[in-house]
Amino acid sequence: MYKFGKINSYEGILDLKKIVKDVDIEEMEEALNICDLSVLAKKYKTWLKHMPRVKPYYAVKCNDDAVVVKELAKLGTGFDCASKNEIKLALEAGANPEEIIFANPCKPASHLQYAKEKKIMTSTVDTEFEIYKIFEHYPESNLVIRFRCEAKVAQCPLGDKFGCDAEEDAAALMLLAKSLGLAVIGTSFHVGSGCSDYPAYNRAIATAKSLFKFGQLLGFEMKIMDIGGGFPGADDSKFATVSEIVSASLDKYFPDDDVEIIAEPGRFFVASAYTLVCKIHAKREIRSGKKADLKMYYINDGVYGSLNCVLYDHQKVTVEHFLDDDDNLKKFKSLIWGPTCDALDKIIEETYLPNLSCGDLVAFPNMGAYTVPIASPFNGFLVPKTLYFKSV
Ligand SMILES: Cc1ncc(COP(=O)(O)O)c(C=O)c1O
Known part of the structure; x- marks a missing residue:
C-alpha cells in the first residue's frame, strides 16, 4: 500500500x-x-512556456518540505532563501550555491556569515544598515537593491516591511555601496504575494530600468533584474496574463540578453x-x-x-x-x-x-x-x- x-x-x-x-x-x-510532485514539473513547464527568459528561484519559505525542495532542485530551479536553515535545505537538496539568492533584506549577521561560508554570492539589501552589515561580515557579497513597488491589490502586501523608496533612497544606497567598495549587481522588487494588480510588474520593471541606468553610471556591472514573487498559484490562465505583461515589459525595458532576469515564485509552484x-x-x-x-x-x-x-x-x-x-x-x-x-x-x-x-x-x-x-x-x-x- x-x-x-x-x-x-x-x-x-x-x-x-x-x-x-x-x-x-x-x-x-x-x-x-x-x-x-508531478504538479511541480507541470508548473515548471508552464513557467518556461510563458516566461522562457525568466529563471525561477523558488521561494523556499512558501513550502520548505525537503521532498518538494529536492524535486524542484532536480527540475533545475534556483532558490530564494531567507535564512541560514533555508540555505542549508536548498544546498542539501542539491542546489548550486550560484543559484541561490539570499533574498531576505534583513539578515542576522550569523546567517550572513553562513552564506559567506557556503559561497552564496548574492544578497538583497534595502537599507544603509544592511549595507554596513554586509561590509562588516561579507564584503565580497554581490548586492541587489530591493525597491518598493506595490500592487494596488494583493493577498499579502509586503511594502510596509521591505523595499527602499526607488526615487528617494535607491540611488543613495548605491552610492553608499560604491563608497564602501561593495559590488551592486542588480535590483529586485516584490509586488506583494497573491498580486491581482498585474500592471504592477510593468511599473516595477520600468523603475528597475532607471535604477540600472544609475548603477551603470556609477560603474557597477548591473546584470541581475529580479522580478520577485506574487504569481498566482492554482490558476494558470491568470499566470498566462501576468506573464504577457511581464514579457512585454521586459522586451521594452530590458531587450538585451546581457541582463539575467530572475524571479522568486513561491505560491506558483506549490x-x-x-x-x-x-x-x-x-x-x-x-x-x-x-x-x-x-x-x-x-x-x-x-x-x-x-x-x-x-x-x-x-x-x-x-x-x-x-x-x-x-x-x-x-x-x-x-x-x-x-x-x-x-x-x-x-x-x-x-x-x-x-x-x-x-x-x-x-x-x-x-x-x-x-x-x-x-x-x-x-x-x-x-x-x-x-x-x-x-x-x-
Ligand atoms: C522576498 C520574497 N520573495 C518571494 C516570495 C514568494 O512570493 P509568492 O509566493 O507570492 O510568489 C516572498 C513571499 O513572501 C518573499 O518575501
Missing part, C-alpha cells in the same frame, strides 16, 4: 477517492496532505500540488424551532495547523466532500471549525455542503502554499502527515 516518507507512484490521474479509501485514514489522528484531507470528529446544529439553520462541523486540522493560511495568508479555502452523487444531494448552510478550543479557529464561515456525519472526510484543494511550514500542534492536535505521489 502507500508509504509515508517515500514517493508513491501512480498512472494516469491521481485518484483522491481511491487513496483515502486505501489509506486507513479513519484510524489516523491527524489530517492527511496528499502531495502530487499551491496546487497539495490537497488536505480532514476528518469530521464533531458536529453541532444551530436551530430555530425545528429547523436547523446552520450545520457546524469540527475537523482535525484548523487555523493553528496547516489551515493557518486562512489567517496569515488571507486565503479563502474551498472544501469538497467525498459522498457520491453530489448533484442530487441537498445542500445545507455549513460552517467549518478547526479542532482547538479557540473560537478564532474558524476555517470557513459559510459554505454549502450535504448533510455530513462524524467520521466523514472533507478535502481542501490547493493547500501547498504558506501552510505546512507554519503549522503548529496547538492544543495537542497534530499537524497533518504527508503522502507523496508522482506519476510514472
